[in-house]
Amino acid sequence: MSKIQHRNLYREVADRVRKLIEHGELAPGERISEKQLCEQFGVSRTPLREALKVLASEGLVLLLPNRGARVVQLTLKTVKDTYDLMGALEGLSGELACQHISDDEIEAIVALHERMLGHYRNRELAEYFEVNRKIHESLLAASRNEVLQEMYNNLSQRVKRVRYSKKMTDSFWRQAVNDHENMISALKKRDGKQLGQILRNHLCNKLEIASLSDEHADDTLPG
Amino acid sequence: MSKIQHRNLYREVADRVRKLIEHGELAPGERISEKQLCEQFGVSRTPLREALKVLASEGLVLLLPNRGARVVQLTLKTVKDTYDLMGALEGLSGELACQHISDDEIEAIVALHERMLGHYRNRELAEYFEVNRKIHESLLAASRNEVLQEMYNNLSQRVKRVRYSKKMTDSFWRQAVNDHENMISALKKRDGKQLGQILRNHLCNKLEIASLSDEHADDTLPG
DNA sequence: TGAACGGATTTTGGATGCATAATACATTTG
DNA sequence: CAAATGTATTATGCATCCAAAATCCGTTCA
Numbered sequence: 390m391s392k393i394q395h396r397n398l399y400r401e402v403a404d405r406v407r408k409l410i411e412h413g414e415l416a417p418g419e420r421i422s423e424k425q426l427c428e429q430f431g432v433s434r435t436p437l438r439e440a441l442k443v444l445a446s447e448g449l450v451l452l453l454p455n456r457g458a459r460v461v462q463l464t465l466k467t468v469k470d471t472y473d474l475m476g477a478l479e480g481l482s483g484e485l486a487c488q489h490i491s492d493d494e495i496e497a498i499v500a501l502h503e504r505m506l507g508h509y510r511n512r513e514l515a516e517y518f519e520v521n522r523k524i525h526e527s528l529l530a531a532s533r534n535e536v537l538q539e540m541y542n543n544l545s546q547r548v549k550r551v552r553y554s555k556k557m558t559d560s561f562w563r564q565a566v567n568d569h570e571n572m573i574s575a576l577k578k579r580d581g582k583q584l585g586q587i588l589r590n591h592l593c594n595k596l597e598i599a600s601l602s603d604e605h606a607d608d609t610l611p612g
Numbered sequence: 613m614s615k616i617q618h619r620n621l622y623r624e625v626a627d628r629v630r631k632l633i634e635h636g637e638l639a640p641g642e643r644i645s646e647k648q649l650c651e652q653f654g655v656s657r658t659p660l661r662e663a664l665k666v667l668a669s670e671g672l673v674l675l676l677p678n679r680g681a682r683v684v685q686l687t688l689k690t691v692k693d694t695y696d697l698m699g700a701l702e703g704l705s706g707e708l709a710c711q712h713i714s715d716d717e718i719e720a721i722v723a724l725h726e727r728m729l730g731h732y733r734n735r736e737l738a739e740y741f742e743v744n745r746k747i748h749e750s751l752l753a754a755s756r757n758e759v760l761q762e763m764y765n766n767l768s769q770r771v772k773r774v775r776y777s778k779k780m781t782d783s784f785w786r787q788a789v790n791d792h793e794n795m796i797s798a799l800k801k802r803d804g805k806q807l808g809q810i811l812r813n814h815l816c817n818k819l820e821i822a823s824l825s826d827e828h829a830d831d832t833l834p835g
Numbered sequence: 836t837g838a839a840c841g842g843a844t845t846t847t848g849g850a851t852g853c854a855t856a857a858t859a860c861a862t863t864t865g
Numbered sequence: 866c867a868a869a870t871g872t873a874t875t876a877t878g879c880a881t882c883c884a885a886a887a888t889c890c891g892t893t894c895a
Contacts, residue, residue, distance in 0.1 A: 397677050398879070399665065423846075433880045435658070438848090442622065442662050446669045448762075454620050455847060455886055470757040473704060481700035534693040539671075540763060621849070646876075656850045661878090678856055678877060838895085845888070856877075863870070 398432055403440035405430065411549050412451055418462040421450065448547050463551060471548050479525065479542045480589030483572070485532035487581035495576060498527050502573050503576055509566050514557060524569070528576075528588075564592070621655055626663035630652065631798060633672055633683055634772050641685040644673065664709070671770050686774060694771050702748065703765045703812030706795070708755035710804035721750050725796050732789050737780060747792070751799075751811075 406426070409415040427437050441458050444450040451459045501524050508517040530537050567592045575584035628766045629649070632638040637748050650660050664681050667673040674682045724747050731740040798807035 421865090432756075435879055435881090439662055439665050442665050443669050446666050457847070457887095467759060470759045473708065473757060474701075474760050474763065477700045477704035478697075481696065483698065534696060536690060536693045536767070537697050538669075540697065540767075544759070544763075657877090658849055658851090680857095680876070836895105838893105840889090840893075843889085845886105847884105847886070849880105849882100849884085851880100851882075854878090856875105858873100858875070860873080861871090863868105865866105865868085865876080 397444070398436035399439040402426075402432060403443050405443060406440055407449065407546070410444075413550065415460050416459050417550070419460050421458040421460065423457070448541060449533070461538070461547075463548070466552055468548055471544050474549075475541065475544050476589050476591070478537060478544070479528070479591065480585040481531045482525075482532040482534070482537060482541070483575075483584035483588040484581040485534055485537075486528045487576065487579040487584055489533045490531040490576070494527065494531050498524055498576065499573060502569060503529065505532055505569065508567070509562070521565075521569075572606050622662035622666070623661035624661050625649075625653055625655060626666050629663055629667060630672065630769070633667075633687075634769070636773065640683050640773070642683050644681040644683065646680070670766060684756060684770075686771070688831050691771055691774055694767050698767050698771075699814070701767070701813050702751075702814065703808040705748075705752045705755040705757070706798075706807035706811040708757055708760075709751045710754045710799065710802040710807055713754040713799070713802070717750065717754050719770070720827065721747055721799065722796060724750065725792060729789070729791065732785070743759060744792075806808040 406415070406421075415421065421441070423434055423437055423441075427434055429436070441450055441452065445452045445458070449461055451461050501520055505517060505520040505524065507519060508514075510573065529541060532538070568587055572584060572587050572591070575587060629638070629644075638644065644664070646660055646664075650657055653660070664675065665671055668675045668681070672684055674684050676682065682745060702825070724743055728740060728743040728747065731737075731743060743744055752764060791810055795810050795814070798810060
């Protein structure tokens with residue numbers, strides 16, 4: 390039987406607000422009305438307010454004393470900075486993964502890689518991204534560093550919104566696939582230094598993609 | 613005149629609990645009694661509980677549903693992992709700093725470096741660490757990446773407790789100073805790649821220091 | 836006409852109250 | 866005597882309440 394989930398209301402609420410933000414139902418910069426959300430969720434203000442505190446320290450929400458909460462409005466600079474950080478974290482995950490990864494895990498990643506190549510050849514963007522995500526996730530898991538994973542997930546959550554709107558030019562896509570070829574080769578050799586270096590630069594590409602597609606939506610916030 | 617501090621109670625409380633944890637007045641693994649802290653601070657449970665939520669998502673406190681809060685008990689593994697992460701972040705800060713740092717800032721860091729060397733020669737450990745911290749802080753600031761700074765500060769806060777108990781062997785100390793010499797040289801050349809690489813490894817030394825002095829205190833927690 | 840003032844309304848921050856889950860402890864029972 | 870059970874106590878989770886701050890809005894006055 391499955392473990393009883395002792396989930397508190399504030400966690401539940403935090404999860405749901407996170408999703409609202411992620412899917413844009415709470416727009417960037419939008420004021421978050423406690424009253425409205427309380428009614429929407431059917432909870433009192435206490436758990437909602439606790440949830441907002443959590444979301445604030447996760448960087449998703451801005452809390453202005455006596456003036457309520459707003460959805461954090463990402464600036465282009467912040468997104469760029471976040472991608473830089475994620476690049477460094479991916480780099481570390483690659484280095485560590487080479488130290489700890491099992492043969493089976495490598496095999497699994499190689500299999501994912503093959504699948505990804507298929508999607509690339511068929512120009513199936515959504516499927517490509519999904520498998521791509523799984524590869525990076527597998528490396529992160531193979532790093533055996535939970536603090537790293539926690540931090541990466543947090544950053545990833547922050548920029549999820551803009552990631553949704555990314556576009557992929559042909560040359561970027563080819564470059565990304567090329568990176569992946571090199572990654573696999575480094576991984577097979579368990580060459581941490583090299584894998585780390587590839588990964589540190591790899592996400593920088595994604596960054597440029599994001600910056601291209603989001604120039605319009607961002608820069609709207611002071612800062 | 614100074615800016616009016618619109619500080620909420622829960623922030624104040626969070627700061628104070630953070631300090632209690634940092635200075636060991638709340639011991640690792642210790643149960644945090646809401647009632648007791650409320651009385652100690654003279655506040656009601658609401659702001660205290662909000663503060664605990666924040667501290668939990670900062671990784672300082674563990675919240676067990678219906679079973680109260682405990683101070684996170686760091687395992688040796690977690691400390692190691694955290695240092696690895698901080699190394700990666702320092703590496704990034706070095707790379708970015710080389711892109712953005714001004715001549716004045718470099719000068720200031722070089723000055724700090726000279727001061728640090730003095731403390732090294734005089735074997736003034738506390739002063740050495742203080743100046744050392746300032747150097748790394750300056751680099752972090754020069755990275756112009758606020759997300760990076762936020763993350764680094766968070767991680768740093770988590771391991772502050774164990775940092776207090778670190779010991780410095782002569783050979784480690786010499787190695788650290790040697791790293792710093794190379795850092796300064798890379799910084800003057802604004803060689804981001806090199807500075808990044810030095811910094812990524814630099815903190816690993818500190819890690820070993822921590823692991824030496826904390827073997828006894830940690831490993832006491834499941835996980 | 837528009838900037839400034841002031842009261843009414845809304846919203847936030849913090850304290851308190853109440854139901855329920857967890858813990859402690861005494862009692863029972865094998 | 867130890868394990869198990871039941872009860873009393875305590876702590877937690879959530880809702881509600883109240884005071885203070887911010888916002889809204891109509892009026893006044895330059």
